[in-house]
Amino acid sequence: GVREFTAGELARVKRLWDLRKDLHLKEQYTKTNVTGREKIGEREAYVLEGVAADNRNEKLYFDTQSGLLLRRIVYTETLLGPDPEQTDFENYQAVDGIKMPQTIRISYLDNNHYGTTRTFTEIKNNVPVDATKFNMPPASR
Numbered sequence: 001g002v003r004e005f006t007a008g009e010l011a012r013v014k015r016l017w018d019l020r021k022d023l024h025l026k027e028q029y030t031k032t033n034v035t036g037r038e039k040i041g042e043r044e045a046y047v048l049e050g051v052a053a054d055n056r057n058e059k060l061y062f063d064t065q066s067g068l069l070l071r072r073i074v075y076t077e078t079l080l081g082p083d084p085e086q087t088d089f090e091n092y093q094a095v096d097g098i099k100m101p102q103t104i105r106i107s108y109l110d111n112n113h114y115g116t117t118r119t120f121t122e123i124k125n126n127v128p129v130d131a132t133k134f135n136m137p138p139a140s141r
Contacts, residue, residue, distance in 0.1 A: 002139045025060070025069075028052055040070045040088075057082070068092055068099060084109055095123045 005013065029050040036047050038061065045061035052058055052074075061071040069089050075082040085108055089101035100123055107115035 002137055004136070029058075037064065043070060045070050066092075066099075096125050 030053055032048055032050040034046060035049050038045055038047050040061050044064045046064055048060045048062065050058050050060065057075040059073040060069060062068065063070050072087045074085045076085065085106065088105040091102040092099040093102050102120050104118045105115065
């Protein structure tokens with residue numbers, strides 16, 4: 001059926017679908033620290049641990065050759081301990097002079113969430129979107 005998102009659901013969806021959030025990392029953290037190097041697939045990566053403004057702990061993995069973000073792990077605290085959400089960024093291509101990942105994979109360790117893979121065939125910046133696209137759809141019967 002059709003229903004409005006709760007405040008928590010809306011915040012999560014906004015975080016997931018903000019394609020530019022990973023271009024503005026400095027503003028998102030109150031504290032960061034480089035903790036070492038690790039392999040992500042065949043790539044060597046610098047590991048940066050940070051504390052986000054909302055107190056979530058995160059790990060970011062940057063390619064040592066290109067400097068591009070390869071992986072982001074967000075740890076959300078739950079009653080049972082930290083719940084990690086892993087996002088992998090692949091197949092970077094230039095879009096208006098900015099390298100953007102063409103494939104984004106999100107995965108979880110628990111059985112309550114299914115991972116998702118978004119593969120983009122075309123990315124355009126600053127394209128106008130009709131405001132009616134954001135209207136609540138009619139309830140289905």
